Amino acid sequence: MNAFEITGGIKLKGEITPQGAKNEALQILSAVLLTEKKITISNIPDIKDVNKLIELLGDLGVTIERINKDTYTFEAKNIDLNFFESDAFKSKGGGLRGSIMIVGPLLARFGKAAIPKPGGDKIGRRRLDTHFIGFEKLGAKFVYDNKKAFFNVDATNLQGAYILLDEASVTGTANIVMAAVLAKGTTTIYNAACEPYLQQLCKMLNRMGAKISGIGSNLLTIEGVKVLGGTEHRMLPDMIEIGSFIGMAAMTESEITIKNVCYDELGVIPEVFKKLGIKLERRGDDIYVPSQKHYEIETFIDGSILTIADAPWPGFTPDLLSIVLVVATQAKGNVLIHQKMFESRLFFVDKLIDMGAQIILCDPHRATVNGIDKKYKLRGISMTSPDIRAGVSLLIAALSAEGKSTIYNIEQIERGYQDIDTRLRALGAQIKRVNADAPSH
Ligand SMILES: CC(=O)N[C@H]1[C@@H](OP(=O)(O)OP(=O)(O)OC[C@H]2O[C@@H](n3ccc(=O)[nH]c3=O)[C@H](O)[C@@H]2O)O[C@H](CO)[C@@H](O)[C@@H]1O
Ligand SMILES: C=C(OP(=O)(O)O)C(=O)O
Structure with a gap:
């Protein structure tokens, strides 16, 4: 040590x-799973949590190319959902807080996702209710395996809904937004968190073809679209x-x-x-x-x-x-x-x-x-x-x-x-x- x-x-x-901003990077990197098209991200900080998430994306099958010190391209064309079953996923997925945000995009695009209870700082209770109640409102079902400390989420068809968050959770809002962008119909998220990290995420998703309005406020309206494309993004x-x-x-x-x-x-x-x-x-x-x-x-x-x-x-x-x-x-x-x-x-x-x-x-x-x-x-x-x-x-x-x-x-x-x-x-x-x-x- x-x-x-x-x-x-x-x-x-x-x-x-x-x-570049750590907490923004964790959201933006998760969002690459929403499309099979190429996404170029710059000003990525070279820090442990971010590198762990990049490695996890690679393990899931994302093609990653490092263009220079802080810029990468990502192409999530061939995602290997069997990776969820591996021991590597259990240890790597639980290694940081931000990994929870791969759930929303995977659910939106593939109808299923799993994640071990995520890590992050030991700074008090860090519940995830907001995330999973949000997914449920969009029509997903989730099971928490207490013994394995593992969440499994399934949804064949996500359907837009009105969601009043029980608290303005930063990663919770990001996760639900990423699930809702590809859901059928309109989702309204009230009591949404609106940190610059989230504003950046929503702006990037709109550049990819999403239809999100209310960015920067606590009321987001998301009209679901069928497919998202590639884009370029620079971290604040x-x-x-x-x-x-x-x-x-x-x-x-x-x-x-x-x-x-x-x-x-x-x-x-x-x-x-x-x-x-x-x-x-x-x-x-x-x-x-x-x-x-x-x-x-x-x-x-x-x-x-x-x-x-x-x-x-x-x-x-x-x-x-x-x-x-x-x-x-x-x-x-x-x-x-x-x-x-x-x-x-x-x-x-x-x-x-x-x-x-x-x-x-x-x-x-x-x-x-x-x-x-x-x-x-x-x-x-x-x-x-x-x-x-x-x-x-x-x-x-x-x-x-x-x-x-x-x-x-x-x-x-x-x-x-x-x-x-x-x-x-x-x-x-x-x-x-x-x-x-x-x-x-
Ligand atoms: C990876 C990442 O992005 N981590 C950030 C994210 O964590 P994270 O998204 O995990 O934090 P949440 O926003 O979900 O909640 C943080 C804590 O505040 C409590 N809470 C939250 C909202 C609220 O209105 N009332 C309330 O009491 C929650 O119960 C929880 O204990 O946001 C936190 C709050 O800004 C930051 O400290 C973390 O650095
Ligand atoms: C609490 C923090 O990070 P995490 O949510 O990743 O534990 C933080 O960045 O201060």
Whole structure:
């Protein structure tokens, strides 16, 4: 297993370009199964989760060609549905969260699909009801084999329907949209998630010949079509990486320009960092973060303590709350971090407390951060990365801390951040990859 050794307290400087969006990539790659025609996808991030899904598509029979570092073509002409029965499918399909999104397209095109219970971060309960209730509404039948932790779904003829989602699930909406585009008649999805990932997916499907309206809203109308064709698609820059870099710049007092961010697609993300007092400027399509020693958290208008909470889009994404939390530890002022969606995503604060941060974990969903205004630096420690975003938050804490830190289990970080050590070294960070397992206690 690999670990990062970081010598902290060094100011970084320079330009960094965000990778393509991980969560968009997982949707877009699944959508190649909807057509036998060629699809060209660019700005694909070279990260573990995405590479696992590409490998899974190859195992299913998709012809894949790598054109250059971030561009591939896919042709799903000869799909091998027997692969569902193999042990390889059981282990690979369960290896990431995003694999669940092959179900909708396979169901739409071949009338059947299967998937082992998908993986992803252990950040609380991650139910899939929205996905399967949606498929049922379209006329599919599903069986969950509890012993094998395996879902089987069948439908000879999907029929458009009105579907009111029980929650605005991101991957659930994507899955149902991909099933509905080839269903007979009209499907209406209300309480749909509308993250940029989904907007991108729907735009790509329309370019393939689908008829989806309401893109960007929580009411999608889909007129089923008989067949979809090929297209080209380019992934947006990863908004979670962009937010992570803003936080990193503030914590390490660094002057950083984040290049080509597609600013108009970032929603409230820049505003939330500004509420922490962080200065940042839009320069063309870049974000410039000046070196800043102090930043002060705003209060609400009535003077009460600011709350930063997650919500489905256009609310603030839960995937950036851990970053906001770590950045607040060095701000002036207090903030309540309220992670409404996931109940186990804030437990990593015990590591920040070990580093000297002042945080009270009120309950599994809420943490109060007492920002110390850089009165002292966090101190480097050894720690294990529990999930992808906590992992990057700990990395940011380590870069700002005094002394040496070791982060174990960096596979978690590398699920979603491409060549992160190399890219940070280019900004001047002292970060080394070593072969080491977390010590057992
Ligand atoms: C591969 C992928 O794309 N993963 C993302 C996707 O996961 P994923 O699609 O798995 O997440 P969901 O949107 O289904 O739900 C996330 C969690 O929030 C809860 N929930 C959801 C909607 C809602 O209105 N109320 C509510 O409480 C769900 O019960 C669940 O616990 O979306 C999450 C929420 O943005 C992100 O954290 C993940 O990075
Ligand atoms: C939770 C995340 O990913 P996944 O849904 O793949 O576990 C994330 O990207 O922050």
